[in-house]
Amino acid sequence: MESATVGEDILQFVTFNLNNEEYAVDILSVQEINRITEITKVPNSEHYVEGVVNLRGKVIPIINLRKKFGFEEKDRDDSSRIIIMEIQNITNGLVVDSVSEVLRIPASIIEPTPPMSADQNSQFIRGIAKLDGRLIILLDIDKLIGKEVEA
Numbered sequence: 001m002e003s004a005t006v007g008e009d010i011l012q013f014v015t016f017n018l019n020n021e022e023y024a025v026d027i028l029s030v031q032e033i034n035r036i037t038e039i040t041k042v043p044n045s046e047h048y049v050e051g052v053v054n055l056r057g058k059v060i061p062i063i064n065l066r067k068k069f070g071f072e073e074k075d076r077d078d079s080s081r082i083i084i085m086e087i088q089n090i091t092n093g094l095v096v097d098s099v100s101e102v103l104r105i106p107a108s109i110i111e112p113t114p115p116m117s118a119d120q121n122s123q124f125i126r127g128i129a130k131l132d133g134r135l136i137i138l139l140d141i142d143k144l145i146g147k148e149v150e151a
Helices: 065-069 141-145
Strands: 010-018 021-026 030-035 049-055 058-064 081-087 090-096 098-106 125-131 134-139
Touching: 010 065, 010 081, 010 090, 010 134, 021 098, 049 090, 058 065, 065 090, 081 098, 081 141, 098 125
Parallel strands: 021 134, 058 090
Antiparallel strands: 010 021, 010 098, 030 081, 049 058, 081 090, 125 134
16 A cells, blocks of 8 residues: 655545545535435536526536546435536536445546546546556546636
């Protein structure tokens, strides 16, 4: 096992499971984690947008990451969660199979994303962390969900 040295950059991530794989997002973007509530469908929205929820008087769009990634649909259960995140100054909810833990990951064990194909579907992967025999896919949530920002 690799250990962090004094003064090494340590990053914190919220890890979650989706389609039997482990993913993580930067904890600084996460506002809260909630159980699945009733989601109101919105007509003519993107295929991966489940709809909206009312969270303490604020309407929040809910994105199904299984649909966004092109995974097979799965019935929600007691482990299913909505991760409420701030993405480019807009609050969104992400539906995931389950939330695992908060991890402190040394920057030194994060590998760059390997080239996988010519398409752009891997651009939202920030890197892959190798931790205790696990491979954790680190997502760049701004690239995954956010709109392109003009330079």
